[in-house]
Amino acid sequence: MSTSTDVLLCGFWRHALSEVAGGLDVLPETVEPDESRVSGRSAPAVVTVVPADLLLDGLTDERPLREVGLHRDDRDERGVGDLVARQIEQADAVLLTGELDDEWETGQLRVLLRRLAPWAGHLRPGDALTSVRGRAEPVAAATRGLRGHAVGVHEPVPDHGVSACIFRARRPFHPVRLHDALDRVTEHVLRSRGYFWLASRPDLIMTWESAGGLTLGPHSGWLAGLPDEHWAEVDAERRLAAALDWDPYYDDRHHQLSFTGIDLDPVRIHRTLTRCLLTDDELSRGEQHWRQLPDPFRRAYPASAATEV
Structure with a gap:
């Protein structure tokens, strides 16, 4: 996508965009900011505009885009919540x-946005949009950690009721226990993202995203299973991040999951996910045993759907 302007406006709500456009180019309402970026080239900055009175409704909207007539084609499986979250976290x-009637609630939304996109600038009405600088290369929020970037922030102490936490671990998830715990893990969570691995499929990176609904899916393989002669084909940041954090037993396999919400309990999330990890006894039985574990994810998320490393 090419443009002559240095700043593009992005957002799901057209009326909010029109109020601040001021002659700036506006992206179509279902476009994600990363689609305006081309690796290795200068790119315009993308500012996502969010109306205060609609933010929470948007993040929790489980309707598929096709239900509201905004899907691109039959392959577009995104929901409204997915789109709103990605437009926020991919923005420069x-x-x-707008302001809510309650000043404290407006402050809560500002904290929430900073937790959702800690790497972005955060503007107030009247701030100069032309001062925002864009980045040329997309870095997907769910898999940032594979390249050594944080997938979120760990701020478990509530600020205006908003908490955020990050779960990290090395040993794999037991597929049945994780599947059974998904509803408990996502309770009171407005946005979660990241990646993980299952004992039943130790070669595969699985992505995790929730906003409205939860979406899991195969992403790619771990570098541990990649022949040495193909390492040069992998992104340099990912190679460096893997080398710095390489484990003598797990290699580059690990989990990194970020959770943000209002009135969520970070301790409960951590304890629930920890109970989903393999026990010492299960771990000691080895990889061939793990691969035989019942896997309720296998039918919905086949490994064949994964992209290249």
């Missing part, structure tokens, strides 16, 4: 427009 800057 986020602009919250």
